[in-house]
Every structure is written in structure tokens, then in C-alpha cells.
Amino acid sequence: DTAVSQTPKYLVTQMGNDKSIKCEQNLGHDTMYWYKQDSKKFLKIMFSYNNKELIINETVPNRFSPKSPDKAHLNLHINSLELGDSAVYFCASSQESGLGSPLHFGNGTRLTVT
């Protein structure tokens, strides 16, 4: 009965490869997010979707492409992986998109690019 689940937990791959991370939430929330947490533990928002529509798209290389097939899923596809993409990626959801609605996070995907 996990609320926000993302797979895989660990992802090790070589530079230049393409990979995807999947995320699903069973909370019935309208908004989903992708965050990147760097080695210094700083959380930075990448994307936000509300009811399958993109509402936040921060300055992220266009090698990163989110896809939301329905409001319970938000996947992240990364093309041509680079060393600097190594980080922990968190999926999150919230009931509403505005004014700091509390976030429910998944347990993260640790991506290592070699």
C-alpha cells in the first residue's frame, strides 16, 4: 500500500545511454513532480504535472522528458546520459498544485552514470 512508488531504486548506466524512471501514486492526488537531489542533498524541482498537464518546467536540459499517461503516473525519460546526471531523483505528489500543498515523496532512484 505504498503511496508514491518509483522504480528502479538504483540505476547504474554508462554515458550516452537512454533510461527511464517510473513513478506511480495511489493517493488520488492531482499533481505530480520530479525532483533532483544532488550530492549536497539540495532538492531542486524539475517538472510538475497537474492532471496530466505540464505546469512547471524548470531549466532542465531537453534530454529530460517527463510523460504523464494519466494523473496517477509520471515517468521520466533521460536521453544521452551524462556524468553530471548522477543524482537521486525523487517523484512526489500533492493534492493540489498551489500555495505549497504538502508533498508526498517516493523513496528515490539513485542514478549513477559511469
Add this chain to the structure above:
Amino acid sequence: TQLLEQSPQFLSIQEGENLTVYCNSSSVFSSLQWYRQEPGEGPVLLVTVVTGGEVKKLKRLTFQFGDARKDSSLHITAAQPGDTGLYLCAGAVSNYQLIWGAGTKLIIKP
């Protein structure tokens, strides 16, 4: 650029001691959230403060929102090893985004 500064960045204390973590900004927030993150897991919401001057308690944890809604503090009384973790504050701004602090890594030694 909106910033949310957390201090200290790192704190290691003995079980039973008290501590305070601070979250400061020049921006006014409509609300502010505190999260705790344990290794290998995602952040988990502890509390949301909304009103200037608001104080919320969660067992031994006391959260305060500044009167001007620009800063917040988290005070832990009689810290226990189970309090160990990364504490993150996040302030909500009017364009429906959260501004995150860099976190305070707290270690409570038995």
C-alpha cells in the same frame, strides 16, 4: 533569486540535549513546511505552518513561523537517536512553487 538558508548545515549532539535549527529568507512565504529525510528514503512532511507567529508542537519538536513569515525554527527537546536525519524546510511562494533550504544534517549520538 529566492533563497532559503538553513543553519546549521550539520549538527552532532548527544542524546538528551536540546537543539534548534533555523530557516531564514528575505522572502515572505504563504506557508512553510518542515520535512525529515532518512538515508535511502524520500523526505517526509513533519508540519506546515501558515500564520505569522504560529507555533506547532509535534511531541518533542516545536516549530515556529516568524511574525513576518520570512523565517522559521525547529526546536527539539531531549533529542533521541531516532531524531537523526536530514531536516529540510521549504517555503511556499505565490507562484505555487516551493523554495527549498539546503537542509540540516542532524546526528544524535546515544
